[in-house]
Amino acid sequence: MDFRPTQDQLALAGAVRDVLGKHRSPGTPGEEAPGEDGPQTGAGGVGGVDVALWRDLAELGVFGLRVSEEEGGLGLGHAESVHVFEELGRALATGPYTATALAAPLLPEHASGRHRVGLSDLTSGAPYLLEHLDALDTLLVVEVVDGEAHAVPGHSQVLRVEPIELRAEAVPHPVDPCVPLHRLRQKPLRGEIIGDAATADALLREGALLTAAYQTGIAATLTERAVAYAKQRAQFGRAIGSFQAVKHLCADMFARAELARAAVHAAAVLLDDDRADRDGADLPAAASAVSAAKLLADEAAVANARAAIQIHGGMGCTWEMGLHYFLKRAWALSLAYGRAAEHADLISEAL
């Protein structure tokens, strides 16, 4: 056992961080939301994919991370993916990153990241809200197989749908101003079946893992921002971070992020073991670990966003300070790839 991140994993995370640092991030104080091809949304911000950032990250190989080297990918595992996605979360990178990375091993022609893939989980029924629809080249839909009643594992399939064939209306004001939303009038009926229930379950599981890693990034970066502010802002003649009420909020933020990261890393390692069919590989245990990671990371991201806003006082509530972007993204992601209750149910089945 050596549960420390390897030098290569840290280097990969560092390379991603460097690229992200060269682009504007919606959470940075005073920055407007970036993006070139999204609709105008929010208070003067522009939503959608930052195309230049997408291109740079694609060049780094982040979409083909788990695609074999013969097929043009990097041939790495989940343990590497979660390092990348934590960085994306820290920078609040906006776009269908998760879905495109998930689709790459399935559709290796997408490993380069030249095409953007969306993924929509429609197993729980309406509302049918799609993210980044205008920016997508392909849409994967996870649907309940006709005639099956339940949104439970083993009853779904994966469809590949052409985005332009969908009848959808833009939502005028998505809560997360960086992520354009469309509402489908009806479920996509036409599409090519490209995966069975096992594929569907694996996609949703891996999506939950990457989302948990992204949420951990949000939780971690907000801890750092809150701590930096608490050191610098003075009231009553002392730094507010010396007040125990504030210090203890920061300590809880740190503990939440650390625990979420440990859970995410454990789940990634267990999923890799399962995929490589190593001794002791145990898919149910890995699946429970993913659910645990998603639960804790969602909690950490949302709670830390609230705490960061609280620690910034009135400034925390302003559009300018940018903290609201993190809270909104954390809310949205906690409803993606399984809500807390769904993951709790998955865990409880295994107990």
Added chain:
Amino acid sequence: MQLRDTPAQQRFREELRAWLEAVLPTLDRPPSQDDWQARRAYDSHWQALLYQAGYAGLNWPAEYGGRGATPTEHLIFLEESELAGAPYVGVNFVGLLHAGPTLIAEASPEQRERHIPAILRGDEIWCQGFSEPDAGSDLAALRTRAVRDGDHYVVTGRKIWTSHAEVADFCELLVRTGPADGPKHQGITWLIMPMDTAGITLRPLMTAGGSTEFSEMILEDVRIPVANRVGAEGDGWRIAMVTFAFERGTGFVSEVVWARRRLVEIAALARENGTWEDSETRRRIARLAAEFDALWALVKRNVSQAEHCADGIPGPGSSVFKLRFSEARQHLDDLHAEVRGRESLAFDDEHHTYDGEPGYERLRSLAYTIAAGTSQIQRTIIGERILGLPKEPTAARNAAAASAVSAPGAKGGGR
């Protein structure tokens, strides 16, 4: 980044499993928890068995009779022992987790020779005389006086919450040798106090769970040889701090395994008695399972780090573990009571072993957020030592600041 055993670790695990499987059935039932002499005998017997099999002081250096095992092997030992239902360290807690490591790090060769093998064999029981009625979280405020008289220190004062004092042979005692009004972290000295010395009076205190596991210890002119001092006079605070990290780092580790197993039992009980049908109860159980799994992952992260750093001392990251584990542990016992319903009001433990009895565990868990540094103190440690937030003003720091900058018009901190 991986969680698999190496071939050597796998071998170690298998050997240990086989040994536990053979030896555990030979143990008697644990004694009543009120019978301290029997508990001492039981725990010492277990320690002697570990010693004979080469598992005592697993992570201690081989030159001191330990096995020089890596932190990971130690973790495997704790995990497998817990899974097999082996006894806890019990009354050997202070000796093995606190006094022993301190002596290895700081004591003279004679002191080591005298105590370390005896601790390892289970022949010598230790207790910890740190806390005082007026020095708990603020341990450095301790006032028990030690006055030099020839080859002895003459010690007078009061200690409290001294666990296992009634059965202990020795006490790691923190005393004040410096002036009472000096800087409080200086002038503290670490002494080895034989518990049969004249002048020690024990007054047992009872916990909310009905256990008399700790005492108030009154010291009146207790003569302790100067040769029993560990480290330099006045250096006791630093020496005590070295071992706190060990206590927080590994003291609770096997309990995560216990808690996770307990959760499976609670789930089984809930399925049996119908409370499982309540989705809120079910999800709270699942939420706690996620928490304990993550805590276990955090332990592995901390252990992997300790394995690859020079001193092997757990870092302040153990405060995160202590904080979250102790709170989760209390949720666990509450949830158990909820699933048991009115059954949780009845103690049905005719032998008073209290071993795992849920009502007793629930009361015992009250101490988790208090002992070994309260949750508030852990949050302050995380805030100041990990995150680097400024320290709170204290009376001493205020005075220092006031004399340093007596700037006119400075505000008084809003009080």
